[in-house]
Amino acid sequence: MEGIVVDTFGDTIDREMLSEELAAELDAKATQTALSDEAGARVQSDKALADRLTANETLTAQKCEIYCGSYAGSWDGDYSHSNTKTVSLGFQPKAVIISSSNASNIAGYGATLAHIAVEDAASPYVSITSTGFQVSRYMNLSANGPFRYVALK
Template sequence: MSFSDHKITAFQHKITDLPDQPSLPANELKARFDSSPEELRQAVNGICDEASRLEARVEGIVVDTFGDTIDREMLSEELAAELDAKATQTSLNTESEAREAAVSALDTRLTEVEAQKCEIYLGSYNGNGEKNTQAIRLGYQPKAVLVANARWIGNVDNPQRMELAMPDIAAYHLVVTSTGFEVKGMLNCTNTEDSVANPYRYIVFK
């Protein structure tokens, strides 16, 4: 059979052919209502069966003619050129996506490095008394603070005074705070208490 053999030109029983008040028995009336859908079902199933048989025949012809694979030489020049163009575009798209991924990864890494970088600030202050605690306000909590007095050249008997502190590691006379740092004792002497201490210099790592 062919596809055209399943063509429905007209249904065998049409509902519109029945009188307005049918006098048929109930079973015959039900059969009339079911007849058209049944004809349609059989026709559609027949078409599906024919399509399956056609697909199998075409597949057999392709295998018998070309074997398991189709080489480029078997294609027309137009089709081969079209496939080459699509393959080239696919390669370009893949390369572009790889570059975009690499750029995105680099941007992410730069952002991470930017967040981790450390800025350095220099400053000085004068002590206000060895027994006092002086707060040096910076407006932020530093990552580390290094403080030294003005005596840059010391010796064994009178060394330069210098301390380093971090938020979780305080020095004896130096403490990091949420707004800067605090000094006391030998890092907060006046000129009277230590004539070569002032001005104290500090290096702040933000």
């Protein structure tokens, strides 16, 4: 049988050799296969897009909040590490930046980040606490106050 087909039609059978009904049936099957493949690709694409949207929504929710405020210095004249003041924010900040309102005094500036130790500092001027931050020494000098801060939550 195979030999007859090869002798009669050559190696291939072209669409033009088929009856109109058979050609239409093959076209319909090819169209259905293409539509099924496209539908599958769309499902995968929609899922990938939904995953990216979810990831972006999660990242957006993780952006930090900025809190600004001020505190008055309460220096008692003691330059030791024991002269501290705690500023309560109600949360543990990720970072705190402090500036004295007296810009002429360079000692009235400071910054710190949560979970990053200040190397070689026996007593950092600014340290993060679980509910805010603590200042000491020059960051608590009443002569340099009031102090303004920016805390990142």
